[in-house]
Amino acid sequence: LLISLLFLRISNAIYVRVYVAVLVILILLCPTTDEALVRAVYNHNSISQDFEALPSGFGPGLSGEGLLGSLLEAEPIHACRPIRVAPPSNGSSAAFVALIRRHGCPFATKVLHAQRAGFQAAVVYNIKESLVTMVSEEEEAAREVDIPALFIGASASTQLKRIFHYDPTAYVILLPECQWDSCWDGRTDSRRSAWGLPKQASRCLPGHVHYLLLGFTAVIWIVALYVLCYL
Secondary structure (H helix, E strand, C coil), X not given: CHHHHHHHHHCCCHHHHHHHHHHHHHHHHCCCCCCEEEEEXXXXXXXXXXXXXXXXXXXXXXXXXXXXXXXXXCCCCCCCCCCCCCCCCCCCCCEEEEEEECCCCCHXXXXXXXXXXXXXXXXXXXXXXXXXXXXXXXHXXXXXXXXXXXXXXXXXXXXXXXXXXXXXXXXXXXXXXXXXXXXEEEEEEEEECCCCXXXXXXXXXXXXXXXXXXXXXXXXXXHHHHHHHHC
């Protein structure tokens, strides 16, 4: 981009100016990807592993702080019918996340069964590596969903199952993806989360701040283009 702007400054050809202007506009207007992250923390908080995920197209999204809790496989694993309820909290505020396999019924049905079984979130995994945004044709079920849900690939689910099989103290953190920077720096905070587990230090900026910075950047580029083209 900088080379193109330099070329624009030394050239009077109108098509070059148009090319650079279009290039800058496309870069500024390029939408950010709507992604999320599943972070597994195990071995007494000494190891963490991240897995790419996509949020569902229905139900609430993750808060900026994310959601932290224990991951449990749904029974039955496809969650196309009511599943075994989440373990009792025993007086704690620990969250439970249901791990569910894709196929067999609509996504909203799976997540709704997890919700009714007392889970605070659901992670649906594919039988292959590709990621999709979960949508549901069952509008009524989708409207009832009030827990967040993420979608992960097959290898991620295999790794998560292995981690939680061998380490009962492991937990997951479901994280939204910031537009420009990682929300979580991977360092464990000495504070405790609402679920009684170690809290991560967030570096996310509020959403309105991101849009303010984007608008400010756009103004700077417009002024720069005006100076280059007409002065």
